[in-house]
Amino acid sequence: MLLNEMLLLGAVLFCIGVYGVLARRNGVLVLMSIELILNAVNINLVAFGAFHDNVMGQIFALFVITVAAAEVGIGLAIVLLLYRNRRSIDLDQVDLMKG
Amino acid sequence: MIAEHVAFGIIAAVMVASALRVVTTRDIVHAALYLVIVLAGVAALFLLVGAEFTGITQVLIYIGAVIVLFLFGIMLTRSDFDQDEETDHKRKFPAILTALLLLAVMIGALVDRFGDMELDAAPQTTAEVSDELFSQYIVPFEAVSVLLLAALIGAIVIARREEGG
Numbered sequence: 001m002l003l004n005e006m007l008l009l010g011a012v013l014f015c016i017g018v019y020g021v022l023a024r025r026n027g028v029l030v031l032m033s034i035e036l037i038l039n040a041v042n043i044n045l046v047a048f049g050a051f052h053d054n055v056m057g058q059i060f061a062l063f064v065i066t067v068a069a070a071e072v073g074i075g076l077a078i079v080l081l082l083y084r085n086r087r088s089i090d091l092d093q094v095d096l097m098k099g
Numbered sequence: 100m101i102a103e104h105v106a107f108g109i110i111a112a113v114m115v116a117s118a119l120r121v122v123t124t125r126d127i128v129h130a131a132l133y134l135v136i137v138l139a140g141v142a143a144l145f146l147l148v149g150a151e152f153t154g155i156t157q158v159l160i161y162i163g164a165v166i167v168l169f170l171f172g173i174m175l176t177r178s179d180f181d182q183d184e185e186t187d188h189k190r191k192f193p194a195i196l197t198a199l200l201l202l203a204v205m206i207g208a209l210v211d212r213f214g215d216m217e218l219d220a221a222p223q224t225t226a227e228v229s230d231e232l233f234s235q236y237i238v239p240f241e242a243v244s245v246l247l248l249a250a251l252i253g254a255i256v257i258a259r260r261e262e263g264g
Contacts, residue, residue, distance in 0.1 A: 001100075001103050001104065001107060001147075001148075001217070001218045001220065002215060002216065002217065002218060003213050003216040003217070003218040004209055004210065004213045004214070004215070004216070005104075005107055005111070005218075006144065006148065006218065007209045007213060008206060008209055008210075009111045009114070009115070009144075011202060011205040011206060011209060012115055012118075012202065013114065013115070013118055013137070014201075014205070015198040015199070015201050015202040015205070016115070016118045016119060016121075016122055016198070017118075017122075018194075018197065018198050018201060019122055019194050019195060019197070019198035020121065020122035022190070022193070022194035022197060022198070023122065023190070023191050023194035023195075024122065026127060027176075028127060028169065028172050028173055028176065029121075029122075029127060029130055031169070031172075032121055032130055032131065032134050032169065033121070033122055035134065035138075035161075035165065036118055036121065036122075036134075036137065039137065039138065039141045039161075042141065042153075042157075043141060043144060046144075046145055046148060046150045046153055047148060047218065049150065049223070050148040050149060050150065050218055050220050050221070050223070051216070051218050053221055053223075055223050055227050055228050055231045056231070057150075058150050058152065058153045058223060058228050059228060059231060059232055059236055061150075061153050062152075062153060062156060062228075062232070063239065063243055065153075065156060065157065065160050065161070066160075066243050066244075066246075066247055067243065067246065068161075068165070069160055069164060069165060069247065070246060070247050070250030070251070071250075072165050072168050072169070073168065073250055073251055073254040074250050074253055074254050074257070076168055076169070076171070076172040076254070077253070077254035077255075077257040077258040078257060079172060079176060080172065080175055080176060080257075080258050081257055081258060083175070083176040084260075089176050
């Protein structure tokens with residue numbers, strides 16, 4: 001298998017995730033897009049780990065998975081609070097700190 | 100070798116199609132279910148390149164825990180907005196442009212640098228990973244466990260109702 005197959009798939013997933021973060025208005029969907037981005041990163045880490053025959057890539061991917069789990073927990077708590085205060089999770093309406 | 104390529108092609112095609120549905124579908128529950136397919140594809144890729152422990156962890160953490168969190172989040176914030184015509188931004192085309200430009204830059208850089216390097220996927224066993232994790236990386240490991248605990252306590256504090264205290 002070519003190294004680039006994995007890396008290019010990672011790049012495609014990353015860009016789809018970036019599109020999702022930029023284009024979506026729903027808070028939960030933005031968090032899902034961030035998950036796509038983090039998974040693209042993990043694909044790259046594991047691919048390079050296998051390429052260099054080194055377990056470091058896998059270990060770093062495990063750290064990324066852990067931090068992603070923490071991020072989803074906090075992110076959904078924030079979205080929940082937002083919903084409770086405003087009855088909507090439309091991120092366009094969250095402009096309290098807009099200059 | 101050919102079988103590996105075919106397996107990769109099928110998994111990659113399914114993943115890209117599902118990922119596109121995640122960011123375009125109008126129904127938020129469907130988006131979560133398409134996300135499951137993408138995450139399962141990532142786990143399959145990890146197994147394909149011999150990263151067994153990370154592949155299993157991916158299934159346990161992401162498909163097992165994170166998706167359930169997402170579904171709870173969707174359930175608790177249900178509103179008419181879910182099916183809204185305007186789920187996508189008015190700024191949709193700049194977003195597409197940004198993503199495509201980013202993709203072009205990344206593909207250019209990757210093809211230029213890693214043109215036709217072979218990836219010989221020798222399995223990296225769970226024992227190797229755990230040896231490394233619990234010797235050289237024990238401090239980051241403990242730090243990340245504290246981070247996870249702090250994040251989950253923080254999530255409880257944020258999501259708790261005010262009148263509760």
